Each structure stands twice: as structure tokens, then as C-alpha cells.
Amino acid sequence: MTLRPAALTLSAARALLGVAAGADERELRKAYREAAKRAHPDRPTGDAALFRDVLAAYRLLQEQPVVQAHFPPAVTSPPPIADRAILEIDVLTAFAGGAEDLAIDGRQLRLKLPAGLREGDKVRVDGVTFEVRHRAEDGALVRGDDLWLTGKVDPRVLAEGGRVEAATPLGPRPAWISTKAAARGLVRLPGQGLPARASHKAGDLFLRLEAAEAGGESPARSLLKRFAAAWAA
Numbered sequence: 580m581t582l583r584p585a586a587l588t589l590s591a592a593r594a595l596l597g598v599a600a601g602a603d604e605r606e607l608r609k610a611y612r613e614a615a616k617r618a619h620p621d622r623p624t625g626d627a628a629l630f631r632d633v634l635a636a637y638r639l640l641q642e643q644p645v646v647q648a649h650f651p652p653a654v655t656s657p658p659p660i661a662d663r664a665i666l667e668i669d670v671l672t673a674f675a676g677g678a679e680d681l682a683i684d685g686r687q688l689r690l691k692l693p694a695g696l697r698e699g700d701k702v703r704v705d706g707v708t709f710e711v712r713h714r715a716e717d718g719a720l721v722r723g724d725d726l727w728l729t730g731k732v733d734p735r736v737l738a739e740g741g742r743v744e745a746a747t748p749l750g751p752r753p754a755w756i757s758t759k760a761a762a763r764g765l766v767r768l769p770g771q772g773l774p775a776r777a778s779h780k781a782g783d784l785f786l787r788l789e790a791a792e793a794g795g796e797s798p799a800r801s802l803l804k805r806f807a808a809a810w811a812a
Contacts, residue, residue, distance in 0.1 A: 587632065587635055587636060587639065589639065589640070589643065591636070592635075592636035592637075592639045592640050593636075593640065595614065595632060595633060595636040596610040596611055596614050596633065596636050596637065596640070597610050597613075597614065598610045598640070602640075604641075607637070607640055607641065611633065611636075611637040614633045614636075615630065615633050615634065615637075618630040618632075618633050663707070663708055663710070664683065664707055664708070664709050664710070665709070665710055665712055666679070666681075666690070666702065666709035666710065666711055666712065667712045667713075667714045668692065668696065668711060668712070668713065668714060669713075669714050669716060670713065670714075670716055670719040670720070670721055670726070670748065670749065671719075671748075671749055672692060672696070673695070673696050673697075673711075673713055673721055673773060674694065674695070674726065674749060674773060674774070675694050676691075676692050676693050676694035676695075676696070677692050678690065678691050678692065679692060683707060686705065688704055688705055688707065689704075690702055690704050690709065693776065694774050694776070695773045695774040695775065695776030695779065696711050696773075696776070697711070697721075697723070697724070697773065697776070697779055698711060698712060698713050698721065699711065716748060717729075717748075718747070718748045719747075719748040719749065721773065723782065724772055724773050724779055724780060724781070724782025724783075725772040725773070725782040725783050725784070725785060726749075726771070726772040726773060726782060726783075726784045726785070727785045727787065728747040728748060728749060728752070728784065728785070728786055728787070729747065729748070729786075729787045729789055730745030730746065730747045730752060730754070730786040730787065730788055730789065731745060731746040731747075731789055731790070731791040731792075732745050732746075732756070732788055732789070732790065732791060733790075733791060734790040734791065736756055736761060737756075737761045737764070737788060737790050738761065739758065739761070740756050740757050740758040740759075740760070740761045741755075741756060742754070742755050742756070743756055745786055745788070746791070747786070752768070752771070752784065752786065754766055754768055754786060756788065760788070761788065764787060764788045764789075765785060765786065765787055765788065766785075766786045766788065767783055767784070767785050767786075768783060768784040768785075768786065769783050770782075770783065771783065771784035772784045772785075
């Protein structure tokens with residue numbers, strides 16, 4: 580999660596570069612290079628706005644006279660309060676919603692997240708605006724409105740097709756798999772991706788089919804056994 584100061588005061592500039600009040604030019608230049616490298620827009624974790632803030636902070640601190648550490652200023656500015664942050668959520672939370680407990684600027688915030696959050700959506704609580712990012716996970720991915728999941732199915736179904744209940748990172752998903760879908764290892768389930776929200780329509784679910792481990796019982800067969808046992812009781 581990335582926090583950015585609301586106003587570029589001297590204390591905010593030092594905090595942004597990670598330098599003390601008595602930092603000399605050499606320390607300041609080294610801290611600037613490291614911060615600029617992390618925030619550069621060309622990097623996967625880069626952020627253009629943060630990069631501009633880093634440059635502005637460096638220029639502001641260059642203009643200030645060096646104050647020795649044993650002569651602290653009489654008045655210190657309070658640390659800046661963040662008003663923007665990045666919120667990373669997993670695929671399940673993007674699909675079904677949920678709640679997140681976060682600590683920011685010494686405050687404990689509880690975010691109630693609606694179902695169907697897309698990449699770049701904004702969530703605001705207690706004066707802080709969070710921008711949503713999707714966290715990639717093994718076997719699960721969000722692309723726009725669509726969900727891409729890896730589904731484990733009975734190996735026989737991959738050869739013959741049929742109705743299955745595929746085991747996925749978001750739980751079992753029933754699907755009819757044609758022989759063509761079984762051959763290419765992919766099936767599309769319309770309207771079963773991220774739910775509709777605001778101006779977004781419901782997305783589709785794409786299941787990448789993989790054979791379950793040999794000897795393992797498929798979710799559909801387990802469900803059938805439980806149903807039979809309950810019926811006989």
C-alpha cells in the first residue's frame with residue numbers, strides 16, 4: 580500500500596526521501612536517487628505522481644540550509660496526514676466483497692468493500708481515498724470485468740466432456756464441458772465473472788481446465804455421495 584502526503588512541507592519532504600533534518604548534500608542526493616528509482620513510472624511499481632513528489636521534495640530540501648542534528652528547530656511540523664493510498668485486494672474480495680482493517684497515520688480504519696470492485700475503483704473512508712488494485716494469485720486472475728480461474732476436474736471429463744463441478748480458488752463451480760471445450764482446456768461461463776456494479780456490466784468466467792490428481796475424488800462425485808447418504812438416512 581502506497582501513502583502520499585497531502586502537502587509538501589519540509590517534514591513531508593524529508594519523510595518522502597527518508598532523510599533526517601541534518602542530512603548533508605551527499606546523503607540527500609543518495610536518498611533522492613533511491614526514492615526516484617522506486618517511484619519511476621517505467622518500473623512495474625512506479626507511480627508518476629509519486630515520482631513528481633520525490634523530485635519536488637529533493638528540490639525543496641536542496642534550498643534549505645543544513646541544520647546540525649544537535650541544533651533541532653524550535654518548532655517542528657506535525658507529520659503529514661495521508662489522504663491517498665493504494666489498497667490491494669485478493670480475487671475473492673473483488674468478486675464477493677468483504678471488510679479490511681487497516682492502520683494509517685496511527686488510526687485504525689475498517690473498510691467495508693462492496694462486491695465487484697474493479698481495478699482503479701475508489702473507496703473512501705475517514706477522509707482517505709483508497710484506489711483498488713487486484714493482487715494476482717495462483718490459479719485466479721481478474722481481467723477487466725472477467726474472472727479467469729483454474730478448475731480441477733475429473734480426468735475422464737477432459738477426455739469425454741460432460742457436466743462437472745470444477746474445484747477453483749473461489750470454490751466449486753458447476754459447468755457443462757463440451758468435447759470441444761475439453762479438447763482446448765477452456766470453458767467460458769457468461770455472466771459469472773465480477774458481478775455488475777455501477778456502470779460495469781457483469782463479467783464472464785473463464786475456466787482453464789486441469790485434470791485433478793489421479794486417485795482423487797472429483798468435487799461432483801463427492802457431492803453426489805453426500806446427497807446419496809443424506810437421502811438414505
